[in-house]
Every structure is written in structure tokens, then in C-alpha cells.
Amino acid sequence: MTAAMAEGAAETAPPLLSVNNIEVVYNDVILVLRGLSLEVPKGEIIALLGANGAGKSTTLKAISGLLKTEDGEVTRGSISYDGETINGLDPGAIVRKGIFQVMEGRRIIQDMTAHENLRLGAHTRRDRAGIAADIERVYAYFPRLKERTGLAGYLSGGEQQMLAIGRALMAKPKLILMDEPSMGLSPLLVREVFGIIEQLNRDLGITILLVEQNARMALEAASYGYIMENGKVVLDGTAEQLKSNEDVKEFYLGGGGGERRSFKNLKSFKRRKRWL
Amino acid sequence: MENLRLDFLYQLMLTGLIIGTLYGVVGMSFVLIYKASKVINMAQGEFLLIGAWICWYFLIEYQLPFWIGFPLTLIVMMVFGIVLQVVVLRPLIGEPIISVIMVTIGLSIVFQALMKWLFGVSPQPYPQIFASPTVDVLGAQIRTVYVLSIVVSLVIVGGFAWFFKFSKMGLAMRATAFDQQAAQSLGVSVKSVFAMSWAISAMVSSVAGIVVGVVNSVSSDLSFFGIKVFPAVILGGLDSIIGAVVGGIIIGLLEHFAVYVDLYAGIGNLQQIVPFYVLVIILMIKPYGLFGTRDIERV
Numbered sequence: 001m002t003a004a005m006a007e008g009a010a011e012t013a014p015p016l017l018s019v020n021n022i023e024v025v026y027n028d029v030i031l032v033l034r035g036l037s038l039e040v041p042k043g044e045i046i047a048l049l050g051a052n053g054a055g056k057s058t059t060l061k062a063i064s065g066l067l068k069t070e071d072g073e074v075t076r077g078s079i080s081y082d083g084e085t086i087n088g089l090d091p092g093a094i095v096r097k098g099i100f101q102v103m104e105g106r107r108i109i110q111d112m113t114a115h116e117n118l119r120l121g122a123h124t125r126r127d128r129a130g131i132a133a134d135i136e137r138v139y140a141y142f143p144r145l146k147e148r149t150g151l152a153g154y155l156s157g158g159e160q161q162m163l164a165i166g167r168a169l170m171a172k173p174k175l176i177l178m179d180e181p182s183m184g185l186s187p188l189l190v191r192e193v194f195g196i197i198e199q200l201n202r203d204l205g206i207t208i209l210l211v212e213q214n215a216r217m218a219l220e221a222a223s224y225g226y227i228m229e230n231g232k233v234v235l236d237g238t239a240e241q242l243k244s245n246e247d248v249k250e251f252y253l254g255g256g257g258g259e260r261r262s263f264k265n266l267k268s269f270k271r272r273k274r275w276l
Numbered sequence: 277m278e279n280l281r282l283d284f285l286y287q288l289m290l291t292g293l294i295i296g297t298l299y300g301v302v303g304m305s306f307v308l309i310y311k312a313s314k315v316i317n318m319a320q321g322e323f324l325l326i327g328a329w330i331c332w333y334f335l336i337e338y339q340l341p342f343w344i345g346f347p348l349t350l351i352v353m354m355v356f357g358i359v360l361q362v363v364v365l366r367p368l369i370g371e372p373i374i375s376v377i378m379v380t381i382g383l384s385i386v387f388q389a390l391m392k393w394l395f396g397v398s399p400q401p402y403p404q405i406f407a408s409p410t411v412d413v414l415g416a417q418i419r420t421v422y423v424l425s426i427v428v429s430l431v432i433v434g435g436f437a438w439f440f441k442f443s444k445m446g447l448a449m450r451a452t453a454f455d456q457q458a459a460q461s462l463g464v465s466v467k468s469v470f471a472m473s474w475a476i477s478a479m480v481s482s483v484a485g486i487v488v489g490v491v492n493s494v495s496s497d498l499s500f501f502g503i504k505v506f507p508a509v510i511l512g513g514l515d516s517i518i519g520a521v522v523g524g525i526i527i528g529l530l531e532h533f534a535v536y537v538d539l540y541a542g543i544g545n546l547q548q549i550v551p552f553y554v555l556v557i558i559l560m561i562k563p564y565g566l567f568g569t570r571d572i573e574r575v
Contacts, residue, residue, distance in 0.1 A: 069457050071370075095463035107458035109451045120447050124463040171463065 014083070015039040016207050017063065017099075017175060022077035022087070024055070024062050024231075026070065032058045034231040035077070040175065045201050045208045047218040047239070049252055050228035056211040057104055059228070060177040063209075064101035065091040081175070096124050100173035104180045104211075106164040110153030114145045114163050117152050121170030131170070138166040141196070158189040165196060175207045176200075182214045190214060194221050215252035219243050227252070281539075287416040288532040294422045296508075296528020297429040298484045302501070303508045303520030304436055305477035311453040311515050312473035314373050315365070318380040320481060321502020322387035327353050327482020328489035328498055329395050335403055342405045346486065350479050357478030361471045369470070388496055399495035425487040432480055433521055440517070445472060453515075504531075507555035513568025522566060527551050 017040040024033035033055045040046045050056050061067045062074050063081075068091070079087045086094055108117050118138055122131045139146040142162045148155055152163060161181060168176050181197065182190040194217050200206050212218035219225055219239045227235040227248065235248070242248050302320065309317045330352055334345035364383065368376050406420035413423070440446040451459040452469045460466055481502070488501055508527045512519025531547050538546040558565065 064461065066457065066461055069460055090465070091460045092463040092465050095461075101461050103458060103461050107455055107461070109454045109458065111454055112447070112450060116447060116450075119444075120451050120459075120462055120464075123444060123448055167462070 013042065016042040017079070017081050017209070019059070019063065020078050020080070022062060022079060023075050024058055024067065024072055025075050026072045028073075032072070032231055033062065036228070036232050037077075038226050038233060038236070040207060040209050041224075042207055043201070043205055044224060045197065045210060045222045047215075047222035047225040048209060048211045048228060049215045049218060049225060052213075054228040055231040056228055057179055058231075060101055060179050060209070060211055062087070063094075064099055064177055065089055065094045066101060066103075092124065095171055095173075098172070098174035099177065100168045100171045100175070101177040102164050102168050102179060102181065105183065106160045108152050108155075108160050108163050108167065111151055113150065114148050114152050114155065117163055117167050118145075118170050121167035124171060134170055134172070138169055141169075142166055157184050158186075158192065161185060161189075161193055162196070165193075165200070169200070169204075173206060175209065177209050177211075179211045180213060181210070182212060182217060190217060197221060215248070219253075283415070284539075285536050287418075288536050289529060290413065290416050290418060291422065292529040292532030293525060294418070294426050294528070295532070296525035297426055297521070298487060298524070299505055299508045299528050300521035300524025301429045301432050302481050302484045302505045303512065303524045304433070304517050305480040306505055306509055307512075307515065307517055307520045308449075308473050308480075309477050310509075311517075312449055313365075313376075313470050315376045315380065317477070318377065319384040319387060320477075320505060321499030322384050322391075323353070323478045323481035324485030324488065324502050325391055325494075325496060325498045326356065326387060326485070327478070328485035328494045329391055330482070331486045332400060332402060332489060332494050333395075335405075336400075349482055349486065353482040354475045354479045357475035358471050360478070361474035365470070365474065366467065369467075384499070388499065392496060395494075397496075399493045399497075401493040402490045405490060419491060421487055421490045425484075428483055428487075432483065436517060445469075449473060504551050507551040507558075509565075510555055511558050511565055513565030516565065516567035519565055519567030527554065530554060 019036060019038050021035050021037050022033055023031065023035060025031055036055070036059060038046070038048070038059075048056050048059065058067070058072065061070065061072065063079055063086075065086075067073065074087045077087075078085050081097060081099060084097075086097065086099075089097075109120065112120070115135070118135050119131065122134065125131055142159075142165075144159055145163055145166060148159065152160065155163060165181070178197065181193050185193065197208060197210070198221050201208055210218055210222060219242055222239050224238050225236065225242045226233045227242070235242070235245070237245070243253070302324065305323075306317060306320050309315055309320075327349055331345055331349040334340045334348055335342065338345075340348070360383075364379065365376065368379060406424075409420060410417045411420050411423055412418075438446075440450055448459065448464040449469050449472065451462065451464060452466055456466060459469075484501070485498055488498060492498075504527065505524070508523040509520050510523070511526060512521070512523025531550055534546040534550040538544065
């Protein structure tokens with residue numbers, strides 16, 4: 001139901017973020033993304049799924065500008081956000097425009113306290129009073145963080161993930177690029193983190209582009225999904241469509257429907273799909 | 277045993293403490309660059325030298341009073357640090373760290389020669405700055421400039437503590453030191469963090485340069501003072517600001533204690549080599565230093 005509404009909205013309003021046919025090259029030689037396109041409509045959670053090495057993280061880094069820090073470059077295509085082309089900008093400029101990437105592995109500053117990490121999240125802001133108020137707001141979301149006064153490196157994995165999300169909120173982003181929020185967390189915590197992501201989307205109206213290995217959870221939260229393979233999108237559709245797609249069930253959700261198909265069929269199906 | 281001359285020991289220890297604090301201050305500025313960019317700045321000693329010459333020039337050529345010449349020198353050194361980073365070191369970002377260290381060795385040689393070319397090779401004394409050259413501190417005669425030095429050092433140490441704990445730039449610097457890419461993902465400009473670290477480093481080092489210059493007159497020997505900072509920071513832990521201060525004080529005290537020992541042992545110049553013995557011993561038994569951090573490991 002929500003997915004159908006989302007589709008309707010996506011057709012009328014221009015998307016908040018659109019990635020048009022980009023090609024990304026690392027170190028001038030390694031071609032990682034080959035003609036990737038996707039759209040993120042305002043106010044939605046969009047999932048980006050795929051196997052290891054498909055280029056999901058690279059896609060996020062291309063959007064957030066962090067590609068530059070790894071000697072990567074968008075060599076073709078364009079990324080536009082809110083009607084402006086943003087490829088080639090510095091990561092700092094992109095954060096100021098309202099796009100914030102929560103990197104894979106959380107990457108909190110371990111030798112600082114949780115409070116200092118949150119203040120660091122507001123690096124691009126100047127309003128002192130607003131920052132203090134927002135820290136309290138983050139604590140209201142994650143009361144556990146307030147109790148922890150020691151170094152952030154000693155927080156549990158779940159708390160670190162919450163700190164990473166809280167730090168992202170401090171920048172007042174309109175779009176959060178979330179890379180593997182479930183990584184290294186117990187199933188219970190994964191549920192909690194996804195609950196938070198949905199809450200942020202619902203309450204604060206933050207648009208989220210979610211990269212996940214845990215396809216099942218991601219498709220529960222998202223309204224629309226893209227599936228990547230070898231640096232391009234091979235399949236996309238609403239979360240409902242993807243969840244009921246036999247192919248997606250077999251590859252990403254595990255189990256699939258009914259009995260397992262033979263390896264031979266599987267391979268041929270995969271090959272056909274790539275030529276689509 | 278004859279008179280142990282305890283009053284002399286007391287005076288030595290007090291001087292050692294003050295000189296040690298100066299080592300600590302230079303050590304902090306050394307650690308600052310190391311923490312921010314992992315560069316070991318071999319030209320740190322030359323920062324002292326340049327600062328001392330610039331201040332001397334203001335006082336002698338322009339006849340400025342010390343209280344104007346001193347802050348003016350700090351401003352010039354800050355600009356110098358930024359220009360140095362932007363012109364020489366920024367293009368090297370992304371190159372292997374060892375190449376950058378080699379460049380700082382080159383810078384050290386260039387600055388040495390440049391200072392000799394500009395100001396000559398003979399040591400130049402500072403003009404009389406204070407009305408009385410020494411003051412009485414709890415029974416010991418201490419040079420007035422040392423009293424100024426310890427006040428300025430304490431202000432600098434306090435300033436560093438405040439800067440890294442509370443200022444936005446300080447937090448950004450710590451974040452950059454810990455995880456450069458994560459800092460960039462938060463919108464921190466690594467370029468300005470690096471420029472800032474060189475600026476502060478050059479400025480703070482020049483304070484030590486001026487103090488030592490006032491005591492011993494300015495000459496290229498000053499850069500040797502910078503070299504003694506190595507044992508101090510290695511002792512304290514290469515990436516610890518507090519470690520640099522503690523290490524500096526320990527080295528300062530040991531060095532002056534060596535003068536006292538030398539009085540009886542009669543080895544001669546023991547003071548010059550003791551810091552380096554300490555360096556060797558520390559590297560053998562505690563290579564991370566007293567306060568050097570190892571990563572937090574959570575399993």
C-alpha cells in the first residue's frame with residue numbers, strides 16, 4: 001500500500017537525489033561502477049542491495065564525495081541533488097547541502113566521548129544554542145548514550161551504531177546514506193536499529209538510502225529497492241515486488257519459495273537477467 | 277665527603293623544571309603535527325631558530341619593545357606555518373609518509389642555511405629586556421626570562437587543553453588524527469586541519485626559541501634544542517600531548533641532574549648526551565612511551 005503510494009509520488013515530484021548513468025574509476029584504472037542509475041524520492045527509504053563487491057559502498061561514496069579520499073573518480077554521468085549537480089564537490093560541501101553518509105563499520109571516533117562525537121557531528125553548523133538543543137534531542141532518542149560518559153571505543157556495538165546515527169542527526173541532514181547499519185550486530189539489535197531508521201524517516205522526514213547485506217530487513221523497511229551486480233543495477237522495483245520475485249528470494253532472501261531450484265536453472269536465469 | 281652543594285642542586289632542578297617545560301611545549305607542537313598528519317617534523321628545531329631570529333630582528337632593527345615584538349613574532353610564525361603547509365606540504369598529501377619526512381629534513385637544512393645567509397653566522401645577543409636579569413624564587417636565583425617562560429608555557433599548555441576539549445577546530449583535529457576519512461565524512465576539511473596544525477606548531481615553537489635566545493643569544497645552536505625534543509616526545513609517547521609535557525619535564529630535570537653528577541664524576545658534557553641515553557633505553561623497554569596509546573580493542 002505504502003509502496004504504491006510511493007511510486008505515485010515518485011512519478012509526479014522530481015526525486016530528491018538522482019544518480020544518472022555514472023561510471024566510477026579507482027586509481028585511474030579500476031572500473032567499479034559501469035553506468036549506474038537510481039533515484040531517491042523525498043521522504044522515502046530506498047534499499048540498495050547486492051553481493052559483496054557489487055559496488056554498493058562505492059555508490060554511496062560517489063554521492064557523498066568521499067570517493068575523492070580513496071583516489072576514486074566519477075568519470076561519466078552525473079549525480080543531482082535537489083536540482084543541482086553535486087559530483088566533484090568536496091565531502092564538506094556535500095554535508096552542508098544536507099547529505100550525510102553513515103559509513104560502514106560506524107567509524108565513530110573511539111578516543112572521544114559520546115558527547116564529543118555528537119558535537120563533532122555538528123561540525124558544519126554554527127548555531128551554538130541549536131547544537132546544544134540537538135544533543136539533548138539525540139539523547140532523548142538514545143537515552144543509553146547519555147549514561148555513557150567514558151570513551152566511545154568502549155561502547156557496545158549497538159551503542160556505537162546508535163552513536164553513529166545520532167552523530168548523523170547532529171548535521172541536520174535531509175538525506176542519510178546508511179552503509180550496512182546491521183553489520184556485526186545481534187538479530188535483536190538489528191531489529192532495534194531498523195526500528196530507529198524507520199522512526200527517523202517517519203518522525204523527522206529524513207530520506208534514507210540504505211545499503212544492506214540483510215536484504216530481508218532492508219526490504220521490510222524500504223518502499224523501493226535496487227539490486228546491484230557488477231557495478232550496475234540489474235533489477236529494481238517496489239519492496240513488495242522484490243520480495244515476491246522468485247529470483248530475489250533465491251539469491252538474497254534465502255530459502256526461496258518451495259523446493260530449491262537446480263543450479264543449472266539458476267545459472268541460466270542469472271545470465272538471462274544480466275542481458276536485460 | 278665535602279659539602280654536597282645542595283643549594284646548587286636546588287637551583288639546577290628549578291632550572292631543569294623550567295627548561296623541561298619548554299621542551300614540553302616544543303614537544304607538544306611536534307606531537308600536534310604528528311597526530312594530525314603522521315608526519316615527523318625534522319624541521320621542528322628550525323622553527324625555534326626562525327622564531328628567535330624574527331623576534332631579534334624586530335627588537336634590534338625596528339627597536340620595538342619586547343611586549344610588541346613578541347606577539348608580532350607569534351603572528352608572523354603563524355602565517356609562516358600556514359604558508360609552509362600550503363606551499364610545501366599540501367602537494368605532498370597522499371604521498372608516502374617517508375617522503376614527507378625526507379622533505380622536512382630538506383626543509384631543516386634549507387632553513388639553517390637561510391638563517392645564516394640572512395642573519396650571519398655569529399651569535400647575536402638579545403637586548404636587555406627585563407629591568408633585573410634575575411629574580412629570587414624561594415631562595416634560588418632564577419633568570420626573569422625563565423619566569424616569563426614558565427608562565428607562557430603554562431598558558432600554552434592550558435590553551436592546548438582547552439582547544440582540544442572544547443573548540444570545534446580542536447575536536448576536528450582529534451577526529452582527523454584518529455580517522456581521517458571518518459572526519460571527512462563529517463564535513464571536516466582535512467586541508468585546513470593540517471594547515472592549522474603547522475601554524476600552531478610553528479607559533480608555539482617560536483616561543484621556546486625566543487626564551488632560549490634571550491638566555492643564550494641567537495645562533496644556529498638553537499636548533500639543537502629542537503633535537504632534544506625527540507627524547508622528550510618518545511619518552512612521553514609520540515602521539516600524546518600530555519606525554520610530551522611530562523616527557524619534556526623529565527628530560528629537563530635529568531639533563532640538569534646530569535650537570536650536578538658531572539660536577540663530581542667529571543665526565544664533561546654529560547648534560548648533552550643524557551637525553552639520548554634515555555631515548556635509547558625508552559625505545560628498548562617501552563617503545564610506546566609512557567602515555568602513547570595503543571588502539572582500543574573490543575572483542
